Structures are given as structure tokens and as C-alpha cells.
Amino acid sequence: MKKIQLLRTLINILFFTLIAVFSIGFIFFILLFFFRDSLPAPLGMFSMLFNQPFGWKMYLVPTSTVVNYMLLILAMFYLRKSTTSFLKSDYYNERVTLNLKKAGNIFIFIGVSTIIIQLFTVLYIQNLAYNIVQMKTNFFIRLINTLAATIDLKSVLSIIIGLFFLLFSKIFENSRVLKQENDLTI
Amino acid sequence: MAIIVNLDVMLAKRKMKSKDLAETIGITTANLSILKSGKAKAIRFSTLEAICKALDCQPSDILEYVKD
Numbered sequence: 001m002k003k004i005q006l007l008r009t010l011i012n013i014l015f016f017t018l019i020a021v022f023s024i025g026f027i028f029f030i031l032l033f034f035f036r037d038s039l040p041a042p043l044g045m046f047s048m049l050f051n052q053p054f055g056w057k058m059y060l061v062p063t064s065t066v067v068n069y070m071l072l073i074l075a076m077f078y079l080r081k082s083t084t085s086f087l088k089s090d091y092y093n094e095r096v097t098l099n100l101k102k103a104g105n106i107f108i109f110i111g112v113s114t115i116i117i118q119l120f121t122v123l124y125i126q127n128l129a130y131n132i133v134q135m136k137t138n139f140f141i142r143l144i145n146t147l148a149a150t151i152d153l154k155s156v157l158s159i160i161i162g163l164f165f166l167l168f169s170k171i172f173e174n175s176r177v178l179k180q181e182n183d184l185t186i
Numbered sequence: 187m188a189i190i191v192n193l194d195v196m197l198a199k200r201k202m203k204s205k206d207l208a209e210t211i212g213i214t215t216a217n218l219s220i221l222k223s224g225k226a227k228a229i230r231f232s233t234l235e236a237i238c239k240a241l242d243c244q245p246s247d248i249l250e251y252v253k254d
Contacts, residue, residue, distance in 0.1 A: 184227040186217050 008083040015076040022069060064117045068110045075106040092176040097169045104165030111158035119150045190250045193222045196241050211236035 078099040085096045123146065197207060208218045213233065220226050221233075234245055241247075 181227045184220060184225060186213060186221045186226045186229050186233050 004083065004086050008080075008087060011076060011080050011083055015073070015080055018069070018073045018076060022073065061117060061121055064113060068113060071106050071110055075103045075110075078103040078106070091172065092179045094176065097173045097176065100165050100169035100172065104162045104169060107158050107162030107165060109162075111155045111162060114155040114158070115151060118152070118155070119146070122146055122149045188252055188254050190252050191221060191224055191226070191248060192250055193218075193237070193248055196243055196247055200241050200243075202241070207237070207240055210240045 082096050082099040082103070085091070085093050090096070126142070126146065197204060204218055204222070205215055208215045211233065221229065229249075234248070237248060238245060
């Protein structure tokens with residue numbers, strides 16, 4: 001029980017911290033967007049973000065980061081809901097399996113989308129660099145370089161955690177069916 | 187479900203109340219109700235044996251297979 005309470009506390013801390021950071025970031029973004037001229041000089045520097053010479057491509061990474069951040073908050077929300085049931089020793093609830101499944105899917109999405117966005121970014125930067133330097137490299141060396149720069153441990157860990165949540169969800173679902181059968185055995 | 191529980195019929199034949207049968211075989215009336223209504227997923231041999239003993243009948247008198 002103490003472990004579940006500790007888990008719940010940690011998830012609560014993370015959940016509310018994520019929301020607080022997001023809220024501060026959002027307020028800062030709004031200030032930057034609408035009142036960039038009246039902001040003090042050090043903060044006003046960030047208004048350069050809106051004057052990008054490369055167009056939409058430069059917004060791809062920040063946008064995907066914000067979306068993934070919001071999805072992480074949502075995943076924490078679902079995990080929080082699951083732990084609420086765990087605290088009541090209500091493990092074989094349909095909501096628990098559903099929330100774990102949703103959290104798992106979100107973690108997998110975050111991992112996969114991060115890898116894809118990173119791949120596009122790396123390819124874009126590599127193309128720029130190769131065009132500037134006029135370098136000719138072996139295809140396989142270039143492929144290995146691209147993969148090494150694309151796949152980071154955090155994204156892979158996110159996918160693994162997501163798959164684990166999906167597995168837990170399946171196990172809880174099976175347990176729920178078995179418990180139901182056991183309860184209906186006279 | 188393909189297995190039909192004819193406990194009501196046997197209870198009527200033996201002129202016994204559900205409550206009395208539940209007390210005799212040592213299960214709750216709620217569980218006996220689940221069994222009678224066909225909501226039960228399984229029945230233990232010990233329960234079946236106790237029912238047969240209390241109603242003086244065979245398992246086939248209580249359980250019946252009907253094609254879906």
C-alpha cells in the first residue's frame with residue numbers, strides 16, 4: 001500500500017509540475033505574441049522566434065514538442081486515475097485497463113513521433129550541411145550517421161514504457177475476466 | 187447459453203423454497219438466485235452434489251443442454 005501511495009504522490013507531483021510549467025510557458029507565449037514590443041529587452045529577444053527565415057520547417061520541432069508535452073500531461077492524468085482505483089484496492093475495474101491502455105498508447109505515440117520528427121530534422125540538417133560542404137560520403141556511413149542522430153534513448157524508453165502499460169492493461173483485463181468468472185462460480 | 191438450469195422446476199417438484207435449499211446446501215440466496223437465473227459461469231461439483239442430495243435428484247434433472 002505504501003508503494004502505491006508513493007507512486008500516487010510522485011505522479012501527482014509530476015502532473016501538477018507539468019501543468020504549472022505548461023501554464024507559465026503558455027502565458028509567456030501569449031505575452032510574446034501580442035506584446036512583444038512592450039516586453040523588457042532580455043525577454044523581447046525571444047520574439048525572434050516569430051521571424052524565422054525558413055518558414056514552417058522551423059516550427060515543426062517546437063510544435064511537436066508542445067503537442068508531445070500536452071500528451072504527456074494527458075498520460076499522467078490517465079495514470080493518476082488508475083492509481084486512484086489502485087488506492088481503493090479496486091484492481092479489476094474496467095476503467096483501470098482503459099486508462100492504462102490510453103496512457104500506453106500515448107507513450108508509444110510520443111516515442112514514435114519524436115523519432116520521426118528527429119529523423120526529418122536530421123535529414124534536413126544533413127542535406128544543408130552536405131550541400132554547403134559539397135561532401136561525398138558512403139551511403140551506409142550516412143545511414144548510420146542518420147540513425148545514430150535520430151534514435152535517442154528517451155524515445156526508445158518512452159516506447160518501451162508504453163508497451164509495458166499496454167501489456168499491464170491486457171493482464172488486468174484478463175484478470176478482470178477471470179475474477180468475474182470466479183465470482184460467478186457457484 | 188446452451189446449458190439450461192432447471193432448478194426452478196426441481197424446486198417446484200419437491201415443493202421446496204429457494205431460501206430453504208440455500209440454507210441446506212450452505213450458499214447464499216443471492217448465489218442461488220444467480221444459479222437459477224442462468225447468470226452463473228460455472229458450478230462446483232461440491233455445490234452440484236449438495237443440490238442433488240438436498241433435492242434427491244440427478245445432475246441431469248438440474249442441468250440440460252440445448253442447441254443454440
